[in-house]
Amino acid sequence: MFSNDYLSGCHPIVLDAIVQSNMEQTAGYGKDDYCERARLKIKEKLQKKDADIHFLVGGTQTNKIVIETFLRPYQGVIAVETGHIATHETGAIEATGHKVLTIPEINGKLTAKQLEAYYEAECHNHMHEHMVSPGMVYISHPTELGTVYTREELKAIYEVCQKAGWPLFVDGARLGYVLNERISDITLADLAKYTDAFYIGGTKCGAMMGEAAVIMNPHYQKDFRSMIKRGGGLLAKGRLLGIQFDCLFSDHLYEDICYEAVRYALQIKKAFEEKGIQFLVDSTTNQQFPIVPDELAKELQLAFGFSLWEKVDEKNTALRYCTSWATTPNEVLELIGFIHSL
Amino acid sequence: MFSNDYLSGCHPIVLDAIVQSNMEQTAGYGKDDYCERARLKIKEKLQKKDADIHFLVGGTQTNKIVIETFLRPYQGVIAVETGHIATHETGAIEATGHKVLTIPEINGKLTAKQLEAYYEAECHNHMHEHMVSPGMVYISHPTELGTVYTREELKAIYEVCQKAGWPLFVDGARLGYVLNERISDITLADLAKYTDAFYIGGTKCGAMMGEAAVIMNPHYQKDFRSMIKRGGGLLAKGRLLGIQFDCLFSDHLYEDICYEAVRYALQIKKAFEEKGIQFLVDSTTNQQFPIVPDELAKELQLAFGFSLWEKVDEKNTALRYCTSWATTPNEVLELIGFIHSL
């Protein structure tokens, strides 16, 4: 129930749009009107007309295709050690010939300071041609640990990237969960301004499946569709993705349903806090990582779903509770009641 | 209207199943009950319990992941020159480090005789280690040109493959359109028997999207899920694919809706024939390739959709008319009337 944010299908409004359009006949591969309409709606929020927007099916696919597009063969991508591309993509990045150059995470995040130091070291690296050269930077917002960047932090990272000549790519698999000023001051327009590319996650944020890749840097826009096709990511009935993003970007649906999920997550967080339970990090989004004694973990397991995140020490384990647009008030109330009763 | 077989969404029965299950919560990545049920139904038709069945999103993805699984790094895949992997996948196979070794097609097909000759030549190739070694064989059934293999032909190809030590992989993007004894005597059980792997196409045969890869050779079954994930093909909400194949493989839906489409295609074929129009090949499936004078092509364009296939000579062009499960009797009647009126 709380084990991840892709347990259910899609938001009913999205589903309805798919159903309504089912028998229509449209051009394939994302060249239909639905995709075009979705692109226009997204561009409006980006406040950039020259954004290049493509709909792909999943996150690993999107990450690998963008990264392969951005790097020269001898370059690698900088990411934190907990970055999705560094851990849970079965070597999809290496499959494209590139190393993931990892930096220790700080609350799941990369800092401009770390990046600056990396850049300085690289400038004086006398082994340059014997080593993988950093060629771009990858961060997630929110991070794998549910933490968020501020606009200042993003801007600072982007500035180092600009100086170093490294394009910046933001993985937004859960972007919906931070598009509210109470959670992060970074808007879609900021992402358009301070990145070279990012993606707007659909799969975990109300869609059946699908991610919208936004390529801002014109240098990488050319023939990106060829990259998608080669990478096995060009959906024949591309309109399915366009329809979903068209819905999600109408009437603030995307932001609203995700923010609701965050509110639930913060209620759960509070319930654990009131029991004196510590957290792995101070997450303010839809993922919460309470650290509980192993016995308590077993007890919790009897009642509600969660993910085992990692053993923290001999006797304690960090759990992950995840809410989504599909989480109901009753589910949350029940869980909170159970926590109080422990 | 007749330009391709992925113009519409999915068959209403499939859609209904997706709608009904939308709010259920299930495990991700194909580990849900719907996928399991679909696997069982397919296995029943295969008459093989040890088949390894995986649901992927699209055809290019499926082709590249299976082929990369089957080949050693220095090997290539044998295909006819018109094979989908040789022409229309933007180098997806080469992206995995492998060459497509092409052989001229005969009515879109590869023959056992050609393959035997290729094998003989390879056995006496004194440049062996300077050349890409053939490592597997890829055919499509039906072919890109709508032609079909007979069981004898398939068996003969498989026998050469067995002798040569080359696994045989059949691309079944349009498999539904040949699963009827009036079209081809090859059954699913035959495919299970005479191939090392094949896939059952969903995207072009009634599903919203999705292909069912069937790995028969146990040698390649191990860790195929890791290959899918690495290739960007593991759908988070994998059940979406399972639900669709569960429907399609209930009550002969898959075979029935596709056969209906073939019947329409043959009616269109007949109408062209009655006008004395020749065809690129003698297709007996849902794709028909009449060769028409360029002026006539323009006239046809005013009324109904089709694809421009290829210029045959200075003055004539081969067109492709495609039917699908979504084609209606009225559309066909109208087109036939138009042809008669020419």
Add this chain to the structure above:
Amino acid sequence: MFSNDYLSGCHPIVLDAIVQSNMEQTAGYGKDDYCERARLKIKEKLQKKDADIHFLVGGTQTNKIVIETFLRPYQGVIAVETGHIATHETGAIEATGHKVLTIPEINGKLTAKQLEAYYEAECHNHMHEHMVSPGMVYISHPTELGTVYTREELKAIYEVCQKAGWPLFVDGARLGYVLNERISDITLADLAKYTDAFYIGGTKCGAMMGEAAVIMNPHYQKDFRSMIKRGGGLLAKGRLLGIQFDCLFSDHLYEDICYEAVRYALQIKKAFEEKGIQFLVDSTTNQQFPIVPDELAKELQLAFGFSLWEKVDEKNTALRYCTSWATTPNEVLELIGFIHSL
């Protein structure tokens, strides 16, 4: 004896230089004075100070590293069907993720007209993103069949390349054999002017091993050493290559020893011609391809080495006779005598 042009070690002058310098201690990886001196001598002949010159060990290595440097992931390299990269490199190009896009050869050569037609077709290719895009052009001078380009032909090819935005790369594995105005009017300075990169072959032209890659297009010069290292082509004792090219580019050694070999080859050609024997192509360089009845081939085999090139028909085979800097007048006389005696 005439089976190929890499039977012997290296020219005695080159050997002597290696011996003389053996106990010197120099920096590794091509950063020594010998390499620098060789680069300067080559640049002088190129009449270009901004050429970027790198010494690699072998041809396949050089081809694969240059091609991977020039292409974007979704692009392929245009070559004739008999091109070395298309036939005899065991998929080294595909190993870097790229398709070799072949065009039929005309006397082993590619023509500007063919290339123009390819470009035109590409401009109107409505399947663009579903197909590998041509991204560069590869030719060999002399070709695999010993034929040569003229300056006009090279210039015309380069002009199409410029228009199409395709860098031009010339494989010069046997370049020494054409650097004489009696054979081809293309000079090293012309290659510097009308290509984006080329390589000067050492292995088959007097060196023990080694090829000098010349990158003219500044866009691809950056970090080429990283590409070499990644491709496994950066020789630790790089000076070994520099010493050899330093020798070969002193006192016209490179051109002179190769031209001598061509003169021998033309004598052998004349002897066959006088016997009324036909040739596969009209080669004017160190490789000659007489077509002889199979029985005669057996007879020739008793006396001198050659390569079996290809069966021309049921009863005749094309042979390859190859001379090199190491061929002696006596060997040639003996062979000619034998031919006359047939």
Add this chain to the structure above:
Amino acid sequence: MFSNDYLSGCHPIVLDAIVQSNMEQTAGYGKDDYCERARLKIKEKLQKKDADIHFLVGGTQTNKIVIETFLRPYQGVIAVETGHIATHETGAIEATGHKVLTIPEINGKLTAKQLEAYYEAECHNHMHEHMVSPGMVYISHPTELGTVYTREELKAIYEVCQKAGWPLFVDGARLGYVLNERISDITLADLAKYTDAFYIGGTKCGAMMGEAAVIMNPHYQKDFRSMIKRGGGLLAKGRLLGIQFDCLFSDHLYEDICYEAVRYALQIKKAFEEKGIQFLVDSTTNQQFPIVPDELAKELQLAFGFSLWEKVDEKNTALRYCTSWATTPNEVLELIGFIHSL
């Protein structure tokens, strides 16, 4: 002078053999008698007739080709963080599509205990298909830090590998420096027994260039030459490598000249120790890593070559002093005198 072990050409005996054979004509690509003779001599030392031995030009090349041969696409290679493939090969391994899975080094070495723990974790990894699977193990003997394995340690590692189904590959770029019982009890026969493959380094151990890859596991012997050609590592005049290994494996030349170098290194080590200087690790081979104050480093720089290895802290730096077969007694005496005078 002491900055690395590839400053000079090759041992005079090796050079002489190259000179003597220069004008001979032999088959190419390692199919000559010299290579065959060298293979026999090596096999004798291995006490294994079924070893498969190939001569390649350099270490990075050898590592990447062996590793690509051993792994399935979704697998990675386990190595310590200081492993050459993890640091100084510009992503050559990633270029073949594989991740290097790093484990912290203990004195430059990997322990069986670490490996056992890694294996245990992998066995219980519920994220298996979302992560790169370990597929083989890479160690260096001696290590990058000059430390050595004992036979017991090697055997213990091999046993874990056997249990886990991971082939073991030993990088022997400096193998000559440990083939003496006073340094390590591991013999060539032990390597043949307790590994799936290893290579005998020539470049740093008396040869001009060249490494002898020894494939013990029959499963990987098939078509290894195709892998070499594809990887750009098949030298046209392959005999050059055979001649060198033939010499090096006659009359204990390989072992003797390397042991001499180690003796010099240990004298240098002792001189530093007598000055109370600490070392980065306790190396017993031809590389020594004294940690000296930065000012002293500057002083040393005036007199003799060395490599700056790494900053140890604000004020101290680890240097690398390297001896080789080319080091002379006088050079060593002079350096020692200088150290004493500090």
